[in-house]
Amino acid sequence: DAGVIQSPRHEVTEMGQEVTLRCKPISGHNSLFWYRQTMMRGLELLIYFNNNVPIDDSGMPEDRFSAKMPNASFSTLKIQPSEPRDSAVYFCASSIPPGQGPQVNYGYTFGSGTRLTVV
Amino acid sequence: AQSVTQPDIHITVSEGASLELRCNYSYGATPYLFWYVQSPGQGLQLLLKYFSGDTLVQGIKGFEAEFKRSQSSFNLRKPSVHWSDAAEYFCAVGRYGNKLVFGAGTILRVKS
Numbered sequence: 676d677a678g679v680i681q682s683p684r685h686e687v688t689e690m691g692q693e694v695t696l697r698c699k700p701i702s703g704h705n706s707l708f709w710y711r712q713t714m715m716r717g718l719e720l721l722i723y724f725n726n727n728v729p730i731d732d733s734g735m736p737e738d739r740f741s742a743k744m745p746n747a748s749f750s751t752l753k754i755q756p757s758e759p760r761d762s763a764v765y766f767c768a769s770s771i772p773p774g775q776g777p778q779v780n781y782g783y784t785f786g787s788g789t790r791l792t793v794v
Numbered sequence: 795a796q797s798v799t800q801p802d803i804h805i806t807v808s809e810g811a812s813l814e815l816r817c818n819y820s821y822g823a824t825p826y827l828f829w830y831v832q833s834p835g836q837g838l839q840l841l842l843k844y845f846s847g848d849t850l851v852q853g854i855k856g857f858e859a860e861f862k863r864s865q866s867s868f869n870l871r872k873p874s875v876h877w878s879d880a881a882e883y884f885c886a887v888g889r890y891g892n893k894l895v896f897g898a899g900t901i902l903r904v905k906s
Contacts, residue, residue: 723893779845781845786837788836
């Protein structure tokens with residue numbers, strides 16, 4: 676398996692522009708998580724999905740952020756409009772669905788992240 | 795409330811010396827426990843995990859961790875550190891079916 680695939684690896688955009696980050700989870704992993712990592716705040720969970728349904732979006736900082744999972748193999752995180760304070764590394768992670776599969780396989784697999792810089 | 799505490803923000807050890815990174819947790823039941831490592835510019839990689847059974851678990855890259863229920867701890871150890879171990883280490887706790895809670899991380903520096 677190729678692992679969790681995120682694109683782009685790096686994104687530089689101007690303040691006010693729309694930014695879309697993409698994630699392809701591991702096949703068979705029906706739980707998907709979006710994290711943001713900054714020096715000041717560390718690793719923050721933004722939102723997670725089970726079976727394509729958003730379960731907890733309490734970590735989404737504000738309405739400028741939105742996430743979708745139209746199918747089991749793709750998710751997007753969109754920021755519109757972007758602001759300099761959104762600059763961070765955004766990680767996607769996937770896991771086996773809760774209550775399914777052997778528990779020993781439980782645990783997140785992370786992508787390599789997207790480094791976003793908003794200028 | 796569920797929480798994970800990694801008391802040490804930074805740790806510096808000499809190459810070849812032993813290492814112990816601390817992790818304490820607060821959880822309603824015995825959780826599943828994980829250690830992840832993040833090298834600069836990379837995502838988080840799973841080092842090891844504990845679900846049940848033997849409280850000493852072995853992971854990749856020569857790491858091990860010991861679960862101590864009485865101390866609510868899951869400390870990570872390595873007998874001899876290599877320069878390539880310099881990275882940030884995260885402890886995480888959760889239960890099957892629930893989201894993981896991550897600690898703030900410990901940055902390991904290795905001096906030659």
